[in-house]
Amino acid sequence: MPVTIRDVAREAKVSVATVSRALSSPHQVNQVTRERVLAIADQFGYRPSPAARSLITGKTGNIGLVMPDLANPFFTGVLKNVQSRAHQSGYGVFIGDSDEDPAVEEELVRSMAKQVDGVLLCSPGIKDSQITALAENTTLVLLNRRVRGISAALMDSAGGMRQSIEHLAALGHKRIAFLSGPRASWSNKHRLRGLRAALEKTNVEVLTLGPFAPRYSGGVQAADLALAEKVTAIIAYNDIMALGALARFHERGIDVPGELSLTSFDDLVYAAVSAPALTTVAMPVDAAGRLAVELLLSRLSDPGSPVVHQELPTQLIVRGTTGKPPRTR
Amino acid sequence: MPVTIRDVAREAKVSVATVSRALSSPHQVNQVTRERVLAIADQFGYRPSPAARSLITGKTGNIGLVMPDLANPFFTGVLKNVQSRAHQSGYGVFIGDSDEDPAVEEELVRSMAKQVDGVLLCSPGIKDSQITALAENTTLVLLNRRVRGISAALMDSAGGMRQSIEHLAALGHKRIAFLSGPRASWSNKHRLRGLRAALEKTNVEVLTLGPFAPRYSGGVQAADLALAEKVTAIIAYNDIMALGALARFHERGIDVPGELSLTSFDDLVYAAVSAPALTTVAMPVDAAGRLAVELLLSRLSDPGSPVVHQELPTQLIVRGTTGKPPRTR
DNA sequence: GAACCACCTGCAAACGTTTACAACCGAACG
DNA sequence: CGTTCGGTTGTAAACGTTTGCAGGTGGTTC
Numbered sequence: 001m002p003v004t005i006r007d008v009a010r011e012a013k014v015s016v017a018t019v020s021r022a023l024s025s026p027h028q029v030n031q032v033t034r035e036r037v038l039a040i041a042d043q044f045g046y047r048p049s050p051a052a053r054s055l056i057t058g059k060t061g062n063i064g065l066v067m068p069d070l071a072n073p074f075f076t077g078v079l080k081n082v083q084s085r086a087h088q089s090g091y092g093v094f095i096g097d098s099d100e101d102p103a104v105e106e107e108l109v110r111s112m113a114k115q116v117d118g119v120l121l122c123s124p125g126i127k128d129s130q131i132t133a134l135a136e137n138t139t140l141v142l143l144n145r146r147v148r149g150i151s152a153a154l155m156d157s158a159g160g161m162r163q164s165i166e167h168l169a170a171l172g173h174k175r176i177a178f179l180s181g182p183r184a185s186w187s188n189k190h191r192l193r194g195l196r197a198a199l200e201k202t203n204v205e206v207l208t209l210g211p212f213a214p215r216y217s218g219g220v221q222a223a224d225l226a227l228a229e230k231v232t233a234i235i236a237y238n239d240i241m242a243l244g245a246l247a248r249f250h251e252r253g254i255d256v257p258g259e260l261s262l263t264s265f266d267d268l269v270y271a272a273v274s275a276p277a278l279t280t281v282a283m284p285v286d287a288a289g290r291l292a293v294e295l296l297l298s299r300l301s302d303p304g305s306p307v308v309h310q311e312l313p314t315q316l317i318v319r320g321t322t323g324k325p326p327r328t329r
Numbered sequence: 330m331p332v333t334i335r336d337v338a339r340e341a342k343v344s345v346a347t348v349s350r351a352l353s354s355p356h357q358v359n360q361v362t363r364e365r366v367l368a369i370a371d372q373f374g375y376r377p378s379p380a381a382r383s384l385i386t387g388k389t390g391n392i393g394l395v396m397p398d399l400a401n402p403f404f405t406g407v408l409k410n411v412q413s414r415a416h417q418s419g420y421g422v423f424i425g426d427s428d429e430d431p432a433v434e435e436e437l438v439r440s441m442a443k444q445v446d447g448v449l450l451c452s453p454g455i456k457d458s459q460i461t462a463l464a465e466n467t468t469l470v471l472l473n474r475r476v477r478g479i480s481a482a483l484m485d486s487a488g489g490m491r492q493s494i495e496h497l498a499a500l501g502h503k504r505i506a507f508l509s510g511p512r513a514s515w516s517n518k519h520r521l522r523g524l525r526a527a528l529e530k531t532n533v534e535v536l537t538l539g540p541f542a543p544r545y546s547g548g549v550q551a552a553d554l555a556l557a558e559k560v561t562a563i564i565a566y567n568d569i570m571a572l573g574a575l576a577r578f579h580e581r582g583i584d585v586p587g588e589l590s591l592t593s594f595d596d597l598v599y600a601a602v603s604a605p606a607l608t609t610v611a612m613p614v615d616a617a618g619r620l621a622v623e624l625l626l627s628r629l630s631d632p633g634s635p636v637v638h639q640e641l642p643t644q645l646i647v648r649g650t651t652g653k654p655p656r657t658r
Numbered sequence: 659g660a661a662c663c664a665c666c667t668g669c670a671a672a673c674g675t676t677t678a679c680a681a682c683c684g685a686a687c688g
Numbered sequence: 689c690g691t692t693c694g695g696t697t698g699t700a701a702a703c704g705t706t707t708g709c710a711g712g713t714g715g716t717t718c
Contacts, residue, residue, distance in 0.1 A: 002443075002466075004674060015698045020676060030696060050444050051389070052674035055380040055703045062423075062444075070409040073402060080399040083426045092444065094391075095424045097412045114331075115379050115391075115421065137331075216598055243602045269545055273572045275604020333704060344668045349706060359666060381704035384673045 003044045011044070012037045023048065062092040063296060064112035064119040066105055070097040072214075072240060074266045074285060075122065078143065081289025082120060089297060091117075100182065100214075102126040106134065113138045118296045121145075124185035139303070141296040143288065145186040151299060151308045153292040157187055157265060158194025160281030160314035164235055164263045165198040165206070167279075167316055173204060173233040173261065173325050179222040179245070180210035181237035188237065191265070207231065212241065219244020227254070232325035236264035239271045239280055246274055246321070257323035267317055276320025284312040332373045340373070341366045352377065391421040392625060393441035393448040395434055399426040401543075401569060403595045403614060404451065407472065410618025411449060418626060420446075429511070431455040435463065442467045447625045450474075453514035468632070470625040472617065474515040480628060480637045482621040486516055486594060487523025489610030489643035493564055493592045494527040494535070496608075496645055502533060502562040502590065502654050508551040508574070509539035510566035517566065520594070536560065541570060548573020556583070561654035565593035568600045568609055575603055575650070586652035596646055605649025613641040 009016045014033060021028045022037040029037075040046075054060045065082055067075045083093045094116055096108035102125040109119050118139035121131070131147050134140060142152040168176055178195060181188040188211070195206055209225055212218035219241035226234050226245070236242035242264035249256055256262055256276060264271070267282035291310060298305050338345040343362060350357045351366040358366075369375075383389045394411055396404045412422045423445055425437035431454040438448050447468035450460070460476050463469060471481040497505055507524060510517040517540070524535055538554055541547035548570035555563050555574070565571035571593035578585050585591055585605060593600070596611035620639060627634050 006674080016675080017677080017698060017700095018696085021697090024676080028696080033696085047439070047443055049384070049674050051380045051384040052703090053676075055378070055384055055674080055705085056676045058703085060380070070405055070412065071402075073400075073405075076399055076402075076405045076408075079405075079424075080426060083399065083424060084428075087425075092441070093424050095408075095412060095422050096416075097409060099413070110376070112421070114376055240598075243599070247602055269569075270572070270599035270602065273576055273599065274602050335704080345705080346668060346670095346707080347666085350667090353706080357666080362666085378704050381673090382706075384675085384704080385706045387673085 003046050005046070005048065008037065008041050008044055008046050012040045060115055060117050061090065062094055062116040063293070064094040064096065064109070064116040065122075066096040066098060066108045066112070066119060067122045068098055068100045068105070068124060069214075070095075072238075073268045073270070074238065074240075074283065077268075077285035078122065078289040078292075081286045082293055085290040085293040089293070091293075091297075098123065100125060102130075102184075106130055109134050109138060109140075117300050120292050120296060124182060124187050139296065139299050141292055141299065143292050144190075146309055149307055151295045152310070153288045153295060154309060154311040155283045155285075155288055156311050156314050157190050157281070157283070158197065160265060160283070160316060161191045161194030161235070162198040163314070163316035164281060165195065165202060165204065167318065167322065168233045168235075168261060168263070169202040169204050171233075171261065171322065171324050175205050175207075175231045176233045176235060177207045177209050177226045177229055177231040179212055179219070179226060179234060179236045179241060180208050181212065181214040181218075181241070183211040185214075191237070206235075210237075212237070214238055214241060216240050216244040216247075219246075220248045223248035223252075227252070227260075231260075233261035233263070233322070236262065239264050239266040239268045239278060242278055242280070242321075243270065243274055246278070257321050259326050261323055261325070262321040263316075271317075272319065274321075279319045279322040280317055282315045282317050284314065287312050332375050334375070334377065337366065337370050337373055337375050341369045389444055389446050390419065391423055391445040392622070393423040393425065393438070393445040394451075395425040395427060395437045395441070395448060396451045397427055397429045397434070397453060398543075399424075401567075402597045402599070403567065403612065406597075406614035407451065407618040407621075410615045411622055414619040414622040418622070420622075420626075427452065429454065431459075431513075435459055438463050438467060438469075446629050449621050449625060453511060453516055468625065468628050470621050470628065472621050473519075475638055478636055480624045481639070482617045482624060483638060483640040484612045484614075484617055485640050485643050486519050486610070486612070487526065489594060489612070489645060490520045490523030490564070491527040492643070492645035493610060494524065494531060494533065496647065496651065497562045497564075497590060497592070498531040498533050500562075500590065500651065500653050504534045504536075504560045505562045505564060506536045506538050506555045506558055506560040508541055508548070508555060508563060508565045508570060509537050510541065510543040510570075512540040514543075520566070535564075539566075541566070543567055543570060545569050545573040545576075548575075549577045552577035552581075556581070556589075560589075562590035562592070562651070565591065568593050568595040568597045568607060571607055571609070571650075572599065572603055575607070586650050588655050590652055590654070591650040592645075600646075601648065603650075608648045608651040609646055611644045611646050613643065616641050 005016050005019050009019045022034045086093050098105040105123045105126050122143035212222045223245040263279045265281045267280045271278035271280045334345050334348050338348045351363045415422050427434040434452045451472035541551045552574040592608045594610045596609045600607040600609045
C-alpha cells in the first residue's frame, strides 16, 4: 500500500493535478497551496511512481552504460565518473557488462533502450553498422570510438602511442614489439594507427604481436612470445597485460628495464605500485566519463544539437620500466 | 512512434489481450495463434514497455546495487558478479556509488526503491536503524554486514584476521600493528573482532592505528605512523592501503619483509604484482556477489522465505611480504 | 440430447501519473 | 458595466500494459 498522488491530493484537499503541478512545475500553482501540498507530500513520504510518470512523459530519468569488462579498472574508472556526473544531474544509471561479447553488447543496449533516455556505449568490438542501427531507436553516445553521425568522447590513444615510440626511440631502441589487444577493437586499431604514424617519423622497427586477450593472462602469454622475438622494448595494449607480462618476466629472471623496456596504456593506480613502476600512457578516464554524460545530456535536452566527436589528450608517464636497451645481444 | 502491443494485435488480427498472453503466459494461448503473434512481434521488433508493464504488475525486473566506492576493485569485483548473475536471471542492474557517504547511500536506496524490485546494499557506514527503516519500503539484502531480520551475504573476515595473526605469530612476530579502516565500517569492526579473538589464543601484542581512509593515500599516511611504533609486522585494512604503505616503505628504504612484514585483505589481482607480492586474505568476492543476488531473488519470489545470513570462508594467501621478524631492533 | 468441461479469446478496468482544456475568480481596462 | 486577461484550479483523457471476467466453441460424459 504505497502512497500515491491521490492520497496526497485528498489530504491536501486539492485535485491530483494540483499535486502533480506543485511537484513538477511549481510556478504554476499558488504559493500557499504549493507549500501545503509539499508539506503533506513530505510528511507522507510520497515519491511519484517513475513507471507512471515515464509512461506518459516518455522520459525515464535514467541513462544506460554498457561496457566490455567491469573487472578492468580502466572501465570502472569511467563508470565511476559517469555515475557521479549522472547523479549530479538527477539521472540514474543502468549498468551492463558485455564480457567483451559484441552480441551481448547489442542485446544489452536493446533491452535497456526502453528503460533509459539514452545509452553510453563503450563497445570496442561491435560493428559500425550495428551501432548505426542501434542509434535509430536510442540516443547513443560512444566512448572511445568514432562513428559518423554519433557523438563520442574519445581519448587520443594514437597520440599516446606516438609519445611511447618517441620515448623508446630516444632511449635508443631499434626493435620494438607491440602486444596488441582484440583485433576488432576500435582502441586497438586507433593505437595501431598512431603506431604507423610514428614509424614514419622515427627509424625504429615495430612488430605487432597478437591479438591477445586484454587481461592479466593475456599479458603472461604475450610475454613469452615477445621474448622469442629478440626485441629490446615492448608496448603492451594496456596496463593489465603489462602487469601480466612483467610478472612473467620476473618469473623468467628477465631484468626490466635492464634487458627489456616495457610501456603500456591506462595508468591505473596499480601501474605505479608494480616493481618497477610502469611507464604508461595516462588516459583521461575521469574527464571522458563526465564528458560522455554531458554529450548525452545535451543530446537529450536538444535532439537537434550537433554531433560532437571530442578527443581528450593523453600523456605518457615515464616511470621505472623503460631504460636504455642492453649493450649486447 | 515506437511499436506498441496494439500494432501487433491489429496485424495479427487478435486482441491486445491475446498478444499480451502470447508473450507472458504462452500456455494460455493456442499454439498456432501464438506462433503467428510471436512472428509478427518479432518482425515488428516489438518490445513491451517496461513502464506500462511495471505500472500494473508492480514488478520492474530490475535490482539495485549500492556500493561505497566504484574505484575499488574489491567492490567492482562484487559488482561484476552481481551484474552477471542478475543478467542470467533476466534482471537489469541499477548502480549507485555513495562515495562512502552514508547519507548518500540512504538517498540512493530511496530513489531507487520504486525502480527496482529489491536492493543489494553494501554500506559499511550507515546505521542499523536506518537500514531497518529502509527495509520497510524495499526488499533489501546486505553485503558484508549483519543486521537482524535482513538477509545477508557475508565474508568471514574475522577468520581471515585470525589466520593472519596466527601466520605472523608463527613467524615469530610479537608486536603487530593493525591499520584500521573507517571506524564505523562494519567490516572494520568485524576484523577487530577477529583480532581480539585471535589475541586470546596467541601471545602477541597488536596495536590498532587509525582509522585511515581505505585508499592508497590512507596507506601512505598510515605507513609512517606504523613505522614510528616500532612494530615488526603490519596488517592493513585492505590491499589498496597495503599497496600505498608498501610504496611508502620502498620510498623510505625499508626492506619488506626483511625489516617489516605486511599483510592485508582482499587479494586483488594487483596484490600479486607488487614487489614483493602481497600476503593477503582472499575474499570470496565472486561467490558473495552471486550469493547476494540469489538471496535477493529468493526473497522476491517468496517474500515469506526465511532470512538468511550466509558466511563465506576466507583464505590467507601467503606471498612475499611476510617473513621472520628482524633479529635486532 | 442435455449438461458439463476444457480450451481459447475478447472486453474492459485498472495501474499512477501528466497535461490539454475548460472553468472560475478578481482585477484591470475601456 | 461589459470585456479581457492573468492566475489558479479541476476534469478527464491519455500513456501501454496485464488480468478478472465472461463468452464462445467443440468435445465428452451421463
